[in-house]
Amino acid sequence: MGGLSARADRRGVGASTREVIAERVDRIADGVVSLVLVTPDGSPFQPWEPGAHIDVHLGDQYVRQYSLCSSPDDLSHLRVAVLDVPGSRGGSRWIHGNVRPGDTLEISEPRNNFPVRDSRKYLFLAGGIGITPIIPMIERAAEAGKDWRLVYGGRSRGSMAFAEQLVGTYGDRVDVVAEDERGRMDLAGVLALPRAHMLVYACGPGGMLRAVEDLCMGWPPGSLHTERFAATALGPGSVAEPFEVELARSGKTVSVPTDRTILEAVEDVGVRVLSSCRQGLCGTCETTVVSGEPEHRDAVLTQDDQDGGATMMICVSRAAAGCGRLVLDL
Amino acid sequence: MTIAPAEGVVTLPDDPFSPANIADPCPMLTRLREAGPVTWLEKCGAYAVAGFEEVYEVLTDFETYCSSGGLGPRDIREDAGWRPPSILESDPPIHTVMRRALTGVINPATVRPLRERFTGPAEEIADELVARREFDVVKDLAEKYPLRVFPDAVGIPQEGRENLLPYGNMVFNAFGPQNEIFDLAFAHADEHSAAILRNCARENLDDTGFGARIWDRVQDGLITAEQAALLVRALLSAGVDTTVFGIGNTLACLARSPRAWAALREDPSLAKFAVDEALRLESPFQKFHRTTTAPGVLGGVHIPAGAKVLLFIGAANRDPRKWGANADTYDLDRQASGHVAFGMGLHQCVGQPIARLEIELVLKALAARVDTIELTGEPVPLTHNVLRGFASLPVRVTPRS
Numbered sequence: 001m002g003g004l005s006a007r008a009d010r011r012g013v014g015a016s017t018r019e020v021i022a023e024r025v026d027r028i029a030d031g032v033v034s035l036v037l038v039t040p041d042g043s044p045f046q047p048w049e050p051g052a053h054i055d056v057h058l059g060d061q062y063v064r065q066y067s068l069c070s071s072p073d074d075l076s077h078l079r080v081a082v083l084d085v086p087g088s089r090g091g092s093r094w095i096h097g098n099v100r101p102g103d104t105l106e107i108s109e110p111r112n113n114f115p116v117r118d119s120r121k122y123l124f125l126a127g128g129i130g131i132t133p134i135i136p137m138i139e140r141a142a143e144a145g146k147d148w149r150l151v152y153g154g155r156s157r158g159s160m161a162f163a164e165q166l167v168g169t170y171g172d173r174v175d176v177v178a179e180d181e182r183g184r185m186d187l188a189g190v191l192a193l194p195r196a197h198m199l200v201y202a203c204g205p206g207g208m209l210r211a212v213e214d215l216c217m218g219w220p221p222g223s224l225h226t227e228r229f230a231a232t233a234l235g236p237g238s239v240a241e242p243f244e245v246e247l248a249r250s251g252k253t254v255s256v257p258t259d260r261t262i263l264e265a266v267e268d269v270g271v272r273v274l275s276s277c278r279q280g281l282c283g284t285c286e287t288t289v290v291s292g293e294p295e296h297r298d299a300v301l302t303q304d305d306q307d308g309g310a311t312m313m314i315c316v317s318r319a320a321a322g323c324g325r326l327v328l329d330l
Numbered sequence: 331m332t333i334a335p336a337e338g339v340v341t342l343p344d345d346p347f348s349p350a351n352i353a354d355p356c357p358m359l360t361r362l363r364e365a366g367p368v369t370w371l372e373k374c375g376a377y378a379v380a381g382f383e384e385v386y387e388v389l390t391d392f393e394t395y396c397s398s399g400g401l402g403p404r405d406i407r408e409d410a411g412w413r414p415p416s417i418l419e420s421d422p423p424i425h426t427v428m429r430r431a432l433t434g435v436i437n438p439a440t441v442r443p444l445r446e447r448f449t450g451p452a453e454e455i456a457d458e459l460v461a462r463r464e465f466d467v468v469k470d471l472a473e474k475y476p477l478r479v480f481p482d483a484v485g486i487p488q489e490g491r492e493n494l495l496p497y498g499n500m501v502f503n504a505f506g507p508q509n510e511i512f513d514l515a516f517a518h519a520d521e522h523s524a525a526i527l528r529n530c531a532r533e534n535l536d537d538t539g540f541g542a543r544i545w546d547r548v549q550d551g552l553i554t555a556e557q558a559a560l561l562v563r564a565l566l567s568a569g570v571d572t573t574v575f576g577i578g579n580t581l582a583c584l585a586r587s588p589r590a591w592a593a594l595r596e597d598p599s600l601a602k603f604a605v606d607e608a609l610r611l612e613s614p615f616q617k618f619h620r621t622t623t624a625p626g627v628l629g630g631v632h633i634p635a636g637a638k639v640l641l642f643i644g645a646a647n648r649d650p651r652k653w654g655a656n657a658d659t660y661d662l663d664r665q666a667s668g669h670v671a672f673g674m675g676l677h678q679c680v681g682q683p684i685a686r687l688e689i690e691l692v693l694k695a696l697a698a699r700v701d702t703i704e705l706t707g708e709p710v711p712l713t714h715n716v717l718r719g720f721a722s723l724p725v726r727v728t729p730r731s
Contacts, residue, residue, distance in 0.1 A: 194422045194676060196393040217433040218426035220390070220675040249599070274602040276667050283438030283683060284667070302439045311442075 022103045029161040031084045036077050044075035050136035051114035057106035064091040067133035081161050083129040114227045120197040122148040127204020153177040153185035191215040203227045222281050243319035247330040248290050262314035280316035287314045292326035335370035336632045345373040347506050353711050359645040367629035376638040384629040385646035390675040396421050399621025401505040416564050428557055431547040432680045435540050441683040448479045448691050456695035460729050467723035472577035476570050484565050485539020486529040493525035498571030505618045506715025530562040573685045575614035575719035577692055583608040583660045585703050585725055590662040594697050601693040610669035611660050616644040616718045646670055700727045
């Protein structure tokens, strides 16, 4: 698994795909392989921004999302890093067992559900393989001369991909917390003192992110940005299909393409919705769902509310896989 | 401590707390903005911040512009304030645990169930007022409705609720200087404070309200018992007055804008936008102070450490550089989101979804019953150091035909 949800157990998640060649397949840490992907004719990939991921089509069975951990400044190749999760349902195991240098794979174009907002300071928090989307973010922050810091936790140094390189390149800005040396990351200590204009980008297992979310409730609203990759948690971006939204009160129907939010699509046709943060954090754009199944990507609703599906934050949330049409009380 | 103005800053003679400027602040707000986004008010010994961009910067840079110096003109760390500092008067890391506790208790998920509970009382009050045709928005509606629904949501006893408005009046007036307005607000300070403090104790709160949920966090070990009481106090002091003013100011905007009322009557789902635009144009919380922790540059002006800066929320929310040439107009079509009426960043109002809900429900209840609403006399502005609202707002309504 890479830095994203592995829930998408079906074909055809992405609309358009392309063939690439696995130029290199390297074991870079215990249980982690890195795939360096190039195009068959050597042409460059489309530009992408830190936080982006690709869908990788695995044989005939699975589609999985993996965060890009190469440099967005070098489009000659893409790189993903895949953790072999014992007992996982097959995606990462398939890559570890089947992909050899020179093999052809089918992938989507890069898409970004974890973009980085411009700010003055950044705190990056990574748990295990959750380091992958953070790597390009750090590169960009360092290039721009931003004030940043990374706290990267994992079981042991040997299992933590890129740990050594990150310390070698960035020195004191990187704090590698290997559990077998120092115990778990002291998230409460790390997040005890909110800093002005500091954004927090966190990627890791669900337990770590729940702790981070709780601690960041004392930070300015909108400071925290997360991406989940635990197989049980529904992560952002597990579905990237266009869908339709019927606006029950205004009698309009709008199409929501993959690169627009429901909120944007609704505003495009002149229907007004009150919104504020537009990042799934403040709850202002909460909208009643008349029918259809939403996929929640906000940080506001409780688990019960998300499961209930009667309401959704249309600035970030979308239609669930297989639900081609949502009817909203708008 | 006396702070001399930095060199080169424009010095203004205006006193934002003079009776004339309190009665009608808009001309002064325009003067301040036109003199520059940051100026020196010699009468206050404070820097005035009136530009939207600069106000936003101060609100979001909570390290340079701290809150523990108090929201009033005096530095409350130098001489004891009139009460133990609230969450509003604290900085991280003390602020951080208190905010965590409060955000866990008041958030969109916990506020949503209030919509159903708050709707009935809004409709009952609206029925009664429409039957009367003529009424005072402030006394008969704005002061009645929040007092009917909000204390129940917090879970305080019936006894002593009459102290809520006078206590809120004390708290907010203390963000201005110790003038006649202040003295009047504090005339029965001990009595009001004691009553509010009693309501903050766990044993006096019911088991279902926000107050009890805050006290739960003491069991979790997140906050101390003293902090829990301070957080309940914060709800009781900030949760009523501001909403009273929000309701009054919104209806004042709509009574003066028949076209907007007609649009709202046609489509009550516009109520949320009507509220947001009113909060922008007639922001209830008009001004408060921050204290600098380090020298800095704001709006091109060098500000030394230890200085008081007076933020003019009302000026920022009418800054033409942000809102355009019609910034002084009530425009229901405007995208008002992004205003700073609830603050911004670290100290942004936690009760914001409750306040918005209350005002929206009042508007919806009236819009469903009323064809037209018009003023029957000049509204009487309230004399208050930092809040903007009315003492009286007489209107006549025609029931829906």
